[in-house]
């Protein structure tokens with residue numbers, strides 16, 4: 310446990326001592342702020358029907374998804390690829406920590422950083438709370454959805470970073486896989502046949518996020534995200550084991 | 556302490572390490588010699604478990620490296636060839652991280668970090684960011700990281716590379732000292748280092764073990780163990796015949812002007828005989844010097860391939876390309 314803690318701590322130190330973290334953080338705040346502004350302006354338009362602005366912020370717009378698809382690979386690309394490239398992986402994998410612990414340490418640190426990115430969005434909640442009564446149920450559910458989505462996406466990035474030694478390639482691979490993971494559920498809308506439609510619906514992340522933002526916490530959504538996360542992390546561990554000494 | 560049995564590593568279609576076996580008892584400092592690309596690093600990586608062998612086995616303290624990987628890793632301190640560190644960390648942070656990962660408890664942490672920093676002479680850069688350290692200091696930080704948990708086995712791949720002469724001496728002293736409590740395997744290209752530091756030497760060439768023994772054994776155990784340089788004021792032909800006739804001489808080369816070079820068989824010492832011969836014949840003895848082959852001679856003899864093979868190599872490469 311202390312070993313895992315040391316791994317997470319080192320990784321977080323690496324995050325916050327690299328300029329990349331601040332670039333991502335700034336871009337994230339900027340785009341989120343812009344989207345928030347657009348949503349509020351849109352809702353202020355008398356022609357639109359009443360909608361919860363936070364619901365739109367959490368997955369209701371394409372910005373949310375575009376940003377996640379881009380940012381998560383950037384967060385994860387460094388994790389294992391960099392250690393492999395510089396050779397520090399040799400030290401790590403000859404220390405008495407298992408490959409699983411290494412993957413877990415990296416993943417947890419990436420998740421902490423991801424949550425840190427979302428922290429400032431509480432400002433919007435605070436702003437809205439100043440103007441209207443807010444139902445905190447959907448807000449919490451929305452953040453839960455964001456966390457689950459983060460786990461799933463970050464696990465994909467961790468896997469691709471374990472596979473290659475070039476960060477950029479790791480990021481591009483992660484992006485490609487994430488696009489598939491994200492869009493497979495969207496096929497639901499054009500699918501025919503009830504069984505296929507049902508299966509794809511189960512995997513439709515947009516709908517999942519929509520439900521969470523409405524305050525619906527569906528255990529099937531949670532199970533789907535967590536089991537995929539576990540699967541990708543398992544693959545990452547196996548990839549790390551298989552790639553030893555390369 | 557370390558048992559290596561039939562160790563083989565195949566990359567693509569070449570056995571980079573071919574059927575290497577040796578045993579290192581506890582408390583021995585073993586030197587690993589060999590030309591570039593001989594397979595030293597590959598062998599060390601297999602001992603640490605970083606590289607899985609194609610065949611063969613490695614046991615450390617009775618534990619199999621592939622089966623009890625974590626237990627073995629806990630017993631080994633490893634300094635890889637290209638010392639890789641985290642450039643954004645401070646030296647002290649790095650050492651604490653290494654200690655935590657190696658399983659050093661919170662209570663001992665401080666003492667271990669202090670001890671390692673002091674032993675590797677990096678106390679003055681403890682607060683410095685690793686990325687700003689000079690090469691020699693980085694090497695020493697890597698070494699400190701390898702011995703922070705006082706592992707019973709130390710594997711050091713070229714530990715003195717990049718150090719200044721004073722530091723080389725100090726690190727050698729440190730390794731000798733470490734050899735009292737630890738089992739050490741180190742690789743190096745500096746032959747005098749081996750003689751100073753190592754009780755035993757392995758020479759590996761093209762993946763195969765070609766010599767195994769103490770430095771003295773290696774120097775003494777090969778043909779023409781010693782040479783005698785002699786200068787006599789004497790008729791050349793007669794002197795040469797007389798020197799050749801001495802028992803224990805395995806060849807005499809005349810170098811002109813009364814200079815002779817006598818190859819002496821291993822275990823013989825001809826200096827007295829040569830002196831007596833000169834006295835008996837009434838020749839003036841101007842020079843009598845015995846030279847034993849250096850480890851360098853042994854190394855070169857064992858790892859130099861005949862000229863024909865060397866000349867063929869580039870041709871083969873062109874043909875492959």
Ligand SMILES: Nc1ncnc2c1ncn2[C@@H]1O[C@H](COP(=O)(O)OP(=O)(O)OP(=O)(O)O)[C@@H](O)[C@H]1O
Nearest residue numbers: 554555566571589590591592593594595596597598
């Ligand atoms: N991952 C790899 N894939 C293919 N060949 C490799 C790999 N790693 C090492 N080799 C080859 O194995 C051989 C032995 O390499 P190794 O690094 O063990 O040599 P070395 O004895 O440590 O040499 P040096 O003195 O230069 O450090 C070399 O020919 C090298 O090219």
Ligand SMILES: [Mg+2]
Nearest residue numbers: 595596597636
């Ligand atoms: Mg090497």
